Amino acid sequence: MKAAINKMIPLSVVDGPGCRTAVFVQGCNIACAYCHNPETQRLCNGCGICVSQCPAGALSLSGKNVIWDEAVCTQCDHCIRVCPNYASPKVRWMEAVDVWEQISKNIPFIQGITVSGGECGLYPEFITELFTLAGNAGLSCFLDSNGCVDFTKHPKLMAVTDKVMLDVKAWDSQVFHRLTGKDNSVVKKNLNYLAKVGKLYEVRLVCLDGESSSGPSEDKEVDMEDVIRGVAAEVNPYLEDFKLKLITFRNYGVRGKMENRKSPTQNQMEKLKELAVQCGFKEIQIV
Amino acid sequence: MNKILDIVTSKNLTYEQKVVALAHAAENSLEVLSIPERTHHYMDTGAICDLDEGHAPYRPRYIMPDYEKAVKNGCEFLQMEAPKDLDEVLQYLTILYRHVPSITSYPVYLGNIDKLIEPFLNGVTDEEAEKKLKLFLIYLDRTITDGFCHANLGPEETRAGRLILKLEKELQNAVPNLTLKYDKDITPDSYAELALYTSLYCANPAICNHKMHKDTYGDYGISSCYNILPIGGGSYTLARIVLPRLAAEAKGREQFLTELLPDCLSCMGDYMNERIRFLVEESNFFETSFLSTEGLISRDKFLAMFGVVGLAECTNMLMGDPQKTYGHNEEADDLAEQIMQVIADYAGSVKAVYSEVFDNHFALHAQVGIDSDHGITSGVRIPVGMEPELMYDHLRHSARFHKFFPTGCADIFSFDPTGRNNPAAMLDIVKGAFSLGDKYISFYASDSDLVRITGYLVKRSEMEKYYEGEAVLQNTVHLGGDNYRNAHLENRKVRGLQ
Ligand code: SF4
Ligand code: SF4
Numbered sequence: 001m002k003a004a005i006n007k008m009i010p011l012s013v014v015d016g017p018g019c020r021t022a023v024f025v026q027g028c029n030i031a032c033a034y035c036h037n038p039e040t041q042r043l044c045n046g047c048g049i050c051v052s053q054c055p056a057g058a059l060s061l062s063g064k065n066v067i068w069d070e071a072v073c074t075q076c077d078h079c080i081r082v083c084p085n086y087a088s089p090k091v092r093w094m095e096a097v098d099v100w101e102q103i104s105k106n107i108p109f110i111q112g113i114t115v116s117g118g119e120c121g122l123y124p125e126f127i128t129e130l131f132t133l134a135g136n137a138g139l140s141c142f143l144d145s146n147g148c149v150d151f152t153k154h155p156k157l158m159a160v161t162d163k164v165m166l167d168v169k170a171w172d173s174q175v176f177h178r179l180t181g182k183d184n185s186v187v188k189k190n191l192n193y194l195a196k197v198g199k200l201y202e203v204r205l206v207c208l209d210g211e212s213s214s215g216p217s218e219d220k221e222v223d224m225e226d227v228i229r230g231v232a233a234e235v236n237p238y239l240e241d242f243k244l245k246l247i248t249f250r251n252y253g254v255r256g257k258m259e260n261r262k263s264p265t266q267n268q269m270e271k272l273k274e275l276a277v278q279c280g281f282k283e284i285q286i287v
Numbered sequence: 288m289n290k291i292l293d294i295v296t297s298k299n300l301t302y303e304q305k306v307v308a309l310a311h312a313a314e315n316s317l318e319v320l321s322i323p324e325r326t327h328h329y330m331d332t333g334a335i336c337d338l339d340e341g342h343a344p345y346r347p348r349y350i351m352p353d354y355e356k357a358v359k360n361g362c363e364f365l366q367m368e369a370p371k372d373l374d375e376v377l378q379y380l381t382i383l384y385r386h387v388p389s390i391t392s393y394p395v396y397l398g399n400i401d402k403l404i405e406p407f408l409n410g411v412t413d414e415e416a417e418k419k420l421k422l423f424l425i426y427l428d429r430t431i432t433d434g435f436c437h438a439n440l441g442p443e444e445t446r447a448g449r450l451i452l453k454l455e456k457e458l459q460n461a462v463p464n465l466t467l468k469y470d471k472d473i474t475p476d477s478y479a480e481l482a483l484y485t486s487l488y489c490a491n492p493a494i495c496n497h498k499m500h501k502d503t504y505g506d507y508g509i510s511s512c513y514n515i516l517p518i519g520g521g522s523y524t525l526a527r528i529v530l531p532r533l534a535a536e537a538k539g540r541e542q543f544l545t546e547l548l549p550d551c552l553s554c555m556g557d558y559m560n561e562r563i564r565f566l567v568e569e570s571n572f573f574e575t576s577f578l579s580t581e582g583l584i585s586r587d588k589f590l591a592m593f594g595v596v597g598l599a600e601c602t603n604m605l606m607g608d609p610q611k612t613y614g615h616n617e618e619a620d621d622l623a624e625q626i627m628q629v630i631a632d633y634a635g636s637v638k639a640v641y642s643e644v645f646d647n648h649f650a651l652h653a654q655v656g657i658d659s660d661h662g663i664t665s666g667v668r669i670p671v672g673m674e675p676e677l678m679y680d681h682l683r684h685s686a687r688f689h690k691f692f693p694t695g696c697a698d699i700f701s702f703d704p705t706g707r708n709n710p711a712a713m714l715d716i717v718k719g720a721f722s723l724g725d726k727y728i729s730f731y732a733s734d735s736d737l738v739r740i741t742g743y744l745v746k747r748s749e750m751e752k753y754y755e756g757e758a759v760l761q762n763t764v765h766l767g768g769d770n771y772r773n774a775h776l777e778n779r780k781v782r783g784l785q
Contacts, residue, residue, distance in 0.1 A: 010677055011716075013706050019715035109679050109719035111711075287708065 002093045003126040006040050006118060010106050014287075016142045016165060016201060018111040021103045023130075025118040026091045029148050030180040032169060034206060034261070036253040040118040041086040050079035050089050059089050096129035104137065112140030112162070121149025124157045131160035142201060146180075147187035151194065163201035164194050170222045171230035179222060188234060195238040202243035203231055207272060209249065209264045224272055232279035244281040246272055303432065307392050314341040319569075320561050326554040334533035335555045337526050337562075338594075338657065340390060344524065344566040346576075348390040348592075351508045352583040353519040354398035357383060364577030373407040373416065377423045384431065387578065389511075393433035396510035396521075397463050400438040401448035408446055420447075421454050428460040434745060435511040438463040442470040442497045444478040452485045452492070459736065461746060465492035466509045466727075471718055473497070480710035483717070486730045487707045490738065493697070493729030496721045503693050504588075504644055513695040513727055514652065517644050520588025522694070524562045527594030527654040528555055530601030530626070531663055540605050540622070544629055552633040556649060559591050560640045567641050590645040592694050593634055594654030597663040598623055599670050614669035614684055627667070627691050645693075653689075653696035666696055678716070686723040697727035704732045 004026035009015075012022040028041045035041065046064035058073040059066055066089040073090065080088050103113055113134050115127055120143050131141040144165045145151075151158055168187060170176035176184035194200040207224050232239065250263050269286045276284045294300065294308045320342065322330075329335040340348060358376060361369040362383065370376035380403065387394035408416055427436070440448045448467075455465065467474070467482045474497075482492050493513070500507055504517040516522055533551050537543035566572060567586065578584045599613040602623040606612070611619045631651060639649045653666025664670045667688040675681045678700070689696045706713050717728055731738060736746050 010679065011712075013703075013709040013712035017711055018709070019712035019719075106679055107719075108722050109682070109716050111715050285708070 001096055001123075001126040001129050003096070003099075003123040004043060004091050004118075005094045005099065006088060006091055008099070008102060010103075011109065012114070015114040015116060015144065016112065016163070017140070019109055020142070021106050021110050021113045023099060023103070023113065023115045025115065025120055025123055025126075026088065027122050028117060028119045028146070029122060030119070030146055030182045031086070032146075032180050033256060034179075034208070034249060034254055034258045036250070038086045038253070038255050039080040039083065039088040044083075044087040044089055044091065045085055047085065050083050053082050054079055096126050096133065099130055100133040103134065103139075107137065107139075110139065112142060114142040114144055114165075116144035119146050119149065121145050121151070121154075124149075124154045128154075128157045128160055131157070135160055135162075145190075147184075147190045148180075148182055150186050151190050158197075158199070161199065163199050164190075165202045165204060166191060166194060166200060167204050167206070168227055168231055169206065171227045172223070175222055191231065191234060195235040195241065198241065200235075200238070200242040202245050204245045204247055205231075206247045206249055207264050207269060209262050209268070225275055228272065228276050228279055228281075232276075232281065236280065239280045240282045243283045243285060244276055246276070246284065246286045248287065301432075310392075311339075311341060314343050314345070317343045319343045320558075320565060322558060322561070323554070325550070326558050329533070329551050329554055332532055332536065333529055334536075334551055335526060335558065336529050336657075337558070338654075340524060340526075340562070343570075344562050345570045346388040346390075346572050347521050347523045347566065347589055348525050349395050349510050349514055349516060349522040350387055350389055350578065350584060351396045351510060351516050351518050351521040352383075352387055352398070352578055354380070354383070354403055354583075356519075357581075357583050358403055360581075362577070362583075363581060370407070373404070373411055373419055376404060376407045377419060381423065381426055384427070388576075389435075391433050391435055393431050393436055395433075395435050395437060395514075396508050396516075397427070397436060397438040399440070399508065400463075400465075401440045401445040401451060404447040405445045413446075413450065416447075416450055417454065420450055421458070424451070424454055424458060424460060428458070428462045431462050434461050434464070436463045437466065437508075437510045439466050439468060439509055440482070440492060441468040441478075442473040444475050448478070449481065452481055455491050456485045456488045459489050459746075461749075466495050466513075467492045468497040468500075468509075469494045469717065469721070470497035470501075471721070476711070476714060479714050479717070483713040483730065484707060484710040487702060487704060487710075487713075487732040490729070490731035493727065494717055496726045498721070499724070499726055509695070513655070513697040514592065515693070515695040517588045517590070519584055520590070520644055521584065522592045522650075523566055523589050523641070524559055525592040525594050525652065525654070526555055526559050526562075527596050527652075528552065528630070529660075529663060530595065530597040531604055532597075534601045534604045537605065543605060544625060548626070548629050549633065552630060553637070555593070556633070556637050556639070559593065559649065560638075563591055563640050563642075586641065587643045590642045590650050590694075591639050592652040593630075593649035594652045595627075595630060595692075596654040596656055596660070596666055598626065598667040598688070599664045599673075600662060601626065612673070614673065614675060614681075620684070620687070623667070624687070627688065631691050650694040651692050652694040653692045655697075666692075668698065679719075682716070682720040682725055683723060686720065686725045689726045690724055692726070695727065697729060698725065700728065700730050701733045702730045704734050706730075707732070 006024040006026040009022040012020050015022040026040055027043050031041055044066055046066060048061050051059040051061050051066060055078060056072050056074045058069045068090050120127060134141050140162045141160060142163050143161055146167045170179055173184050205227055208222055246269060248263055248269055251259055251261050273284050273286055291312055294305055359369060361367055365382060367379055370379040384394045384397060389395045469479055486492060495509055500515050506518040507515050508518045509515055528551060533547060534543060537547050573579045573586045602613040602619050605622060606619050613619045613623055634649045634651050638647050655665040656663060685698050720728055736748055738745055
């Protein structure tokens with residue numbers, strides 16, 4: 001089974017417990033306004049726009065397919081910036097066994113692997129195959145997901161997944177829709193399911209600068225306090241079993257209406273943490 | 288005489304540094320060692336380097352007193368009884384340290400400091416203990432003005448160890464260096480993680496592979512720049528073979544391996560034996576020092592460290608192909624291993640005098656370099672700025688060469704500060720590296736004021752002062768400042784996020 005792989009980080013210290021290899025798949029089922037790697041959202045449609053703009057001549061077109069010559073590429077990322085389609089020409093379709101062969105070189109330095117994206121939930125069969133191989137080698141297998149694919153419908157994948165890191169981007173369904181273009185009932189369903197079966201590793205909240213959310217209603221993106229209270233109420237019996245990660249929004253890599261948006265202050269982040277403590281979360285981290 | 292006047296009138300030496308420099312100049316006015324012509328040749332080319340140890344050895348280079356014994360028995364010469372409480376043990380140790388000589392005149396080894404203190408913490412609250420330990424640590428940093436000084440922790444978790452780690456993070460001291468002896472079957476993960484976390488704030492402690500060192504000679508300590516030595520003994524001397532300077536006179540690979548290198552090794556071995564002979568037979572050190580007469584050290588626990596430096600450059604010179612370099616090419620690494628094998632065979636066969644504790648052989652040591660080295664990489668390390676893209680490849684390479692060095696061989700990694708959020712990840716790296724045979728790893732954060740130079744720590748802020756020509760407290764700031772510039776350490780690859 002193949003998947004479109006955007007990149008692999010052999011040694012990551014920010015994608016779950018311990019040292020892990022992180023695999024980033026290409027393609028996402030939502031489009032967040034604050035996405036900080038928008039070039040992972042869609043698959044290349046072969047429009048060819050990036051090809052002529054590559055300063056190193058690493059790209060060429062063969063029919064509708066872009067060919068990327070990794071040996072010539074200087075990783076300047078210009079292609080990604082000019083792509084009008086939120087895609088990247090530097091993506092490889094890889095078999096699970098080939099991805100595994102790359103990852104296995106990192107043993108004994110890693111304790112597990114994490115599949116992130118894009119959205120990992122778009123490649124359930126590929127990941128099932130990859131996780132089976134990794135699990136047999138004694139590595140822990142994590143998913144990093146936006147929660148918009150219903151995990152209860154993928155029992156085989158869940159059987160080989162140790163834990164999931166779940167984004168909860170907004171609690172109010174209209175706000176969620178405005179931010180991502182999708183409905184968040186599946187996210188809530190996943191939150192419940194994962195907490196109950198003990199597979200929730202952490203819930204991640206991207207925190208925006210609170211000031212702008214008191215502005216006119218179309219600008220009122222996300223009420224973080226609402227998200228924290230919502231999650232706490234929804235999975236109240238399990239609050240000690242997973243981490244809450246409060247992620248400070250930063251505009252690196254962001255494109256579109258939020259690209260100049262300021263980060264929340266440390267003070268605002270601390271206030272959110274206080275609220276989380278009051279709501280009963282045990283392990284809270286601000287990053 | 289001009290040199291002496293230069294010392295006397297220097298503007299960037301403290302009074303204390305002048306006294307030590309003057310003593311060194313006096314020692315060097317003697318010629319008591321017998322050195323053959325051929326050895327002189329290698330010393331002139333710099334292929335054999337005596338690290339400026341002085342012309343008439345009158346104390347061992349590194350001394351590792353048995354402090355446990357001293358604390359248990361008291362010390363007659365210093366007129367001190369065995370300490371009975373925390374105040375007494377801290378005072379006892381500070382006094383004792385003051386009387387332990389070394390090549391730099393400062394003690395290079397302060398003991399398994401956690402274990403020395405732990406028994407005296409009974410009935411003392413954390414708060415009280417912290418206050419006292421803090422004063423103790425500050426005293427050490429400000430009076431042992433020499434970054435080569437070293438103390439050890441672990442492998443067991445102790446309350447004293449936890450308190451010291453907490454204080455070090457806060458104090459940001461360069462002295463003493465700390466090393467945690469780590470054994471995954473003894474050291475709890477949480478304690479090792481605390482140590483690694485601390486190291487991303489103050490570059491201390493470094494981590495030593497306890498499993499690989501615990502049987503080298505029984506109880507061991509780590510002193511100075513990662514010298515693994517027997518407790519109750521130490522190292523008489525450390526000379527080093529500077530491989531690229533030797534390779535400069537080679538007439539090809541074969542001649543280097545079969546003629547030049549063996550000849551130089553034998554000159555260096557003879558020279559080291561001559562130093563040991565003078566120290567043991569003529570200097571009267573072991574007859575007169577109270578450390579020796581009271582059994583805190585014993586002559587038969589000393590050995591001599593045979594230093595190797597610049598394997599990378601030597602290999603690259605002999606390869607003569609910029610496409611095939613050490614750390615990046617199999618053929619080059621094979622040649623490097625061949626070179627090391629010749630050195631190891633020599634050390635394993637020739638007799639080192641008065642070296643019973645190491646089976647009467649020289650003990651190989653991956654020498655970390657000195658301030659005046661230009662274009663010579665520490666021991667068997669891969670040159671700064673040339674490190675393999677992947678840290679994993681780097682560590683695998685290290686493991687292949689660490690095996691040759693019983694008395695210490697280390698890697699230093701400049702780490703991305705985000706590692707602070709995930710010390711378990713750093714521990715995974717340590718566990719992986721140690722399982723492959725890496726002997727010693729240290730980390731510092733790429734944004735930290737304290738920087739590990741070749742083994743010792745120096746503050747960037749102090750180096751700035753030295754560059755401006757001011758006198759600075761610690762002598763290692765001079766060495767570090769020059770080394771940081773000459774070896775371009777700011778280019779060390781930052782590990783963590785790729
Ligand atoms: S990153 Fe993109 S634009 Fe830059 S060299 Fe590589 S392929 Fe070309
Ligand atoms: S990567 Fe983007 S710009 Fe390049 S061909 Fe594909 S869709 Fe077009």
